Amino acid sequence: MVDSNGAVDLRTAVPKGPKGYENENASIGTQWWSSLDTYEETPELRWPLNIYNYDRMRRQDAQVIQVLRAVMLPIRRTPWRIDPNGAPDEVVEHVANDLGLPIVGQSARPLTRVRNRFDWNEHLRLALLSLVFGHSFFEQVYSVTPDGPNGALRAHLQDLQWRPPRTIARIDVAADGDLVAIRQQGLVGGKTEVDIPASQLVAYITDREGGNWLGQSLLRPAYKFWLLKDRLLRVQAQTIDRNGMGFPVYTAPEVPLTVQGEDRTRLEQSYIDAGFGIASGMRAGENAGASISAGAKLALLGVEGQLPDADKPIRYYDEQIAKAVLANFLSLGGDNSTGSYALGDTFQDFFTLSLQSVALDLATTATRHVVEDIVDLNYGTDVPAPRIVFDEIGSRHPVTAGAINALVLCGAITMDDPLEEYLRTTYGLPPRDPKTARSIGPKTAPNAAPDGTAGGGTAS
Incomplete structure (x- = not known):
């Protein structure tokens, strides 16, 4: 609405309340x-x-x-x-x-x-x-x-x-x-x-x-x-546990031909049971060993073929987890990592932002x-x-003696007791003792003029 002077009537022109909503469940309650x-x-x-x-x-x-x-x-x-x-x-x-x-x-x-x-x-x-x-x-x-x-x-x-x-x-x-x-x-x-x-x-x-x-x-x-990586880690641990040392296999000796019938069957089973006890009880150790009868064999058999390499997908999942928070640079520098450190600096800049x-x-x-x-x-x-x-994250700079000297010489900061105490603490120097303090001349900048002002030429 416009009044007689051509001005907008704010009492009717300005919206006084929302007509829509942001709570997607507003129609059936506030939950x-x-x-x-x-x-x-x-x-x-x-x-x-x-x-x-x-x-x-x-x-x-x-x-x-x-x-x-x-x-x-x-x-x-x-x-x-x-x-x-x-x-x-x-x-x-x-x-x-x-x-x-x-x-x-x-x-x-x-x-x-x-x-x-x-x-x-x-x-x-x-x-x-x-x-x-x-x-x-x-x-x-x-x-x-x-x-x-x-x-x-x-x-x-x-x-x-x-x-x-x-x-x-x-x-x-x-x-x-x-x-x-x-x-x-x-x-x-x-x-x-x-x-x-x-x-x-x-x-x-x-x-x-x-x-x-x-x-x-x-x-x-x-x-x-994370879920896929968790499952893969369990499979990897099980693979190493089952195949890391090899699988003990016991071959029973031949039963003499003079033994026949049920006696032969019982003797064969006794050989197999004894061998199973030896194989299942095998453990690595300083005094580990096994004793078998003549004609029997005990061997550690490895896996035939090649075991799947779970390390590569696990590293991939770790990289994806880091990418979720823009922390790609955390994956650089590992044994099998790729990418340059210059690229890592770029990643870190985005992460800091x-x-x-x-x-x-x-x-x-x-x-x-x-x-x-x-x-x-x-x-x-x-x-x-x-x-x-x-303070801006990542904006702090290391305080060095050279940096402080440059700031004092250019007049950006003034040398006072708190600064001296800080420098002594930072560099592990003994505390100041006024009783043993020695004068080493006026505290003037190098190349200072006799009146104490900085010398060294004039500005062009």
């Missing part, structure tokens, strides 16, 4: 999995069976845990900080103290006692399990103390308690795809089930689409290769549902909120 999860063609990967199988994958297979650690450990290792983002100093300090994170541009905060306090590192470790199971839910727990101005009450984050995927019995989703609540099974306060509303939850979901609050595991594309995306998703979720909740509870919804940020 998400009863409809959408049937799209999974592999029965053992339908929720909740997939939780058990993904757990098996990460606990039983060295390649799977290797690629998971390759993804998780760099994200956990990179420094995380609080960016003020234009928020008042009081708000920034409040959030930084609750989360135990340093503030961007400030010196490191002193370490406080961690018992009964929120631990960001532990929270990050559990949040990254959303990559394994597709989702990782946390319940917010606050404490209220009178530590505000003039004794005003303040709500402080006491903990973000993890809710294990195995304990989740139900997820309720609204028609527009928003999370309503989760239901946990188990005995809690005398109740067999407990509902936790979305307002008290922090949900890390991997690759969420619409109302799918179960997400998709990073291991989903690798499941087929993927880690940045994962860390950004974690930071966005934590900012939206942890930091902003703290600010809303204590200062209102109109107050700017800080952000959780992280």
